[in-house]
Amino acid sequence: DDMNVLFIVVDDLRPVLGCYGDEIVKSPNIDQLASQSMVFSNAYTQQAVCAPSRVSFLTGRRPDTTRLYDFYSYWREHAGNYSTMPQYFKENGYMTLSVGKVFHPGVSSNYSDDYPYSWSVPPFHPSTEKYENDKTCRGKDGKLYANLVCPVDVTEMPGGTLPDMQSTEEAIRLLNVLRTKKQKFFLAVGYHKPHIPLRYPREFLKLYPLENITLAPDPWVPEKLPSVAYNPWMDIRQRDDVKALNVSFPYGPLPDDFQRQIRQSYYAAVSYLDTQVGLLLNALDDVGLANSTIVVFTADHGWSLGEHGEWAKYSNFDVATRVPLMFYVPGVTTSSVSERERIFPYLDPFGPGLGLVSQGQSKKVVELVSLFPTLAELAGLQIPPVCPESSFHVALCTEGTSIVHYFNASREKMEEEKNGCDDTYRCFSEEPVAFSQYPRPADTPQWNSDKPKLKDIRIMGYSMRTSDYRYTVWVGFNPNNFSADFEDVHARELYIVETDPNQDYNIYNNTSHGSLFKKILA
Numbered sequence: 001d002d003m004n005v006l007f008i009v010v011d012d013l014r015p016v017l018g019c020y021g022d023e024i025v026k027s028p029n030i031d032q033l034a035s036q037s038m039v040f041s042n043a044y045t046q047q048a049v050c051a052p053s054r055v056s057f058l059t060g061r062r063p064d065t066t067r068l069y070d071f072y073s074y075w076r077e078h079a080g081n082y083s084t085m086p087q088y089f090k091e092n093g094y095m096t097l098s099v100g101k102v103f104h105p106g107v108s109s110n111y112s113d114d115y116p117y118s119w120s121v122p123p124f125h126p127s128t129e130k131y132e133n134d135k136t137c138r139g140k141d142g143k144l145y146a147n148l149v150c151p152v153d154v155t156e157m158p159g160g161t162l163p164d165m166q167s168t169e170e171a172i173r174l175l176n177v178l179r180t181k182k183q184k185f186f187l188a189v190g191y192h193k194p195h196i197p198l199r200y201p202r203e204f205l206k207l208y209p210l211e212n213i214t215l216a217p218d219p220w221v222p223e224k225l226p227s228v229a230y231n232p233w234m235d236i237r238q239r240d241d242v243k244a245l246n247v248s249f250p251y252g253p254l255p256d257d258f259q260r261q262i263r264q265s266y267y268a269a270v271s272y273l274d275t276q277v278g279l280l281l282n283a284l285d286d287v288g289l290a291n292s293t294i295v296v297f298t299a300d301h302g303w304s305l306g307e308h309g310e311w312a313k314y315s316n317f318d319v320a321t322r323v324p325l326m327f328y329v330p331g332v333t334t335s336s337v338s339e340r341e342r343i344f345p346y347l348d349p350f351g352p353g354l355g356l357v358s359q360g361q362s363k364k365v366v367e368l369v370s371l372f373p374t375l376a377e378l379a380g381l382q383i384p385p386v387c388p389e390s391s392f393h394v395a396l397c398t399e400g401t402s403i404v405h406y407f408n409a410s411r412e413k414m415e416e417e418k419n420g421c422d423d424t425y426r427c428f429s430e431e432p433v434a435f436s437q438y439p440r441p442a443d444t445p446q447w448n449s450d451k452p453k454l455k456d457i458r459i460m461g462y463s464m465r466t467s468d469y470r471y472t473v474w475v476g477f478n479p480n481n482f483s484a485d486f487e488d489v490h491a492r493e494l495y496i497v498e499t500d501p502n503q504d505y506n507i508y509n510n511t512s513h514g515s516l517f518k519k520i521l522a
Contacts, residue, residue, distance in 0.1 A: 011195035014302030028347035029278030043325035044434035048301040051104035060372030060398035098123035100167035101190035126166035148239035151202035194269035204268035216306035224506040226491030231314035250445035281344035295328040314450040316463035370400030
């Protein structure tokens with residue numbers, strides 16, 4: 001039976017969702033999707049910034065293969081003519097459509113969101129997207145500002161709407177058109193919020209009284225954090241409200257009350273996003289496609305909310321690299337449903353909570369680079385081959401691996417019960433690992449540390465996350481030939497998940513673990 005695909009990707013959403021155990025957030029519609037889905041609680045992006053992350057998971061290649069670490073090159077010209085996930089579906093007879101922010105717009109997707117390679121019709125962008133960074137936030141003095149914290153009255157906004165509302169409307173319009181066509185479809189919907197500015201309808205603030213909002217559990221810069229690892233959050237410093245605080249560079253900190261306001265507005269933006277996802281999934285039900293459509297929900301990367309004295313993305317910490325990831329597969333993650341039964345009724349975040357439990361959760365460490373082969377397998381297409389060591393010349397291959405075998409939880413238990421391994425190295429190499437990386441222009445934080453241009457990159461931080469630890473090594477990098485020199489080590493970090501879940505105590509230097517790691521990674 002041919003399955004359609006609805007691929008939902010959110011900008012800058014860390015897993016602050018009820019289904020991921022967050023106790024403050026109201027996210028009933030995403031939680032409802034999770035309750036019918038296979039949920040991965042340990043999913044990581046390959047680079048915590050928009051364009052590199054998206055090009056990586058849409059091509060199924062790592063940043064060292066796309067050679068995109070900034071925003072300023074198009075992989076087909078700069079690295080190799082790699083097929084994308086939507087392109088593969090299109091070549092396999094799907095109608096492929098893009099709504100909102102799927103590819104990062106601009107040079108990195110050839111100013112066309114990679115149309116016509118990836119999409120059957122030109123991608124849709126909301127007309128009000130262009131006002132995102134304008135002065136649309138009303139200050140206490142009644143004047144308009146370009147603030148970070150920006151609850152708004154939607155009726156006062158240009159066009160009387162917001163970009164994500166326009167994207168939802170367009171996606172629903174397309175679902176109504178697609179219902180009448182016999183062709184299977186791959187519909188990608190990219191939402192902007194909670195990307196900054198935190199601009200959302202002001203009623204969502206009611207869900208989060210400021211007195212209930214705490215600071216991050218670790219709002220200070222860790223004592224043993226190498227300076228190269230720190231991101232100085234330049235993008236939020238440039239907003240009018242943050243600028244007015246005159247915070248010192250690079251470590252700040254922001255005043256406590258303002259930290260709470262940012263956290264409050266991030267949560268409010270997530271609840272606003274949740275209503276848009278709810279309306280979209282409700283429409284999938286309305287047009288009768290909920291039992292013939294795979295739904296994927298994920299984000300391009302996370303966002304730090306004051307942890308380690310950091311804000312925004314641009315780092316290798318879990319708060320920046322960990323993303324929500326869930327797959328709803330009719331008949332697989334949920335028993336088949338009768339035509340008339342609703343799977344995704346719209347849930348009002350202002351209503352009473354439902355306490356939904358997800359169908360299946362996997363704690364296995366997985367990577368977004370695995371999306372492409374996973375979706376291909378779920379849709380019954382041939383899985384793209386694994387890339388050879390060097391794959392610049394190979395159009396269709398993937399550096400990820402399908403994670404469909406994790407869907408069957410009982411099978412997963414069996415695998416764990418098969419006795420340990422005889423040879424430790426093999427054991428280690430079979431432990432799933434997520435690799436992320438982040439470039440820096442210098443050893444100490446400077447104005448372009450968050451988003452260095454390729455020509456300015458001097459150091460690359462390679463990070464590996466297993467279920468037990470995160471290990472990061474910062475090494476010399478030459479942008480002219482894209483080479484990392486692992487002999488030229490600038491700094492290392494090691495965090496143990498069990499004793500230090502927030503990654504505050506870098507124990508690389510002062511433990512016997514150090515020698516263990518030198519052996520493993522020699």
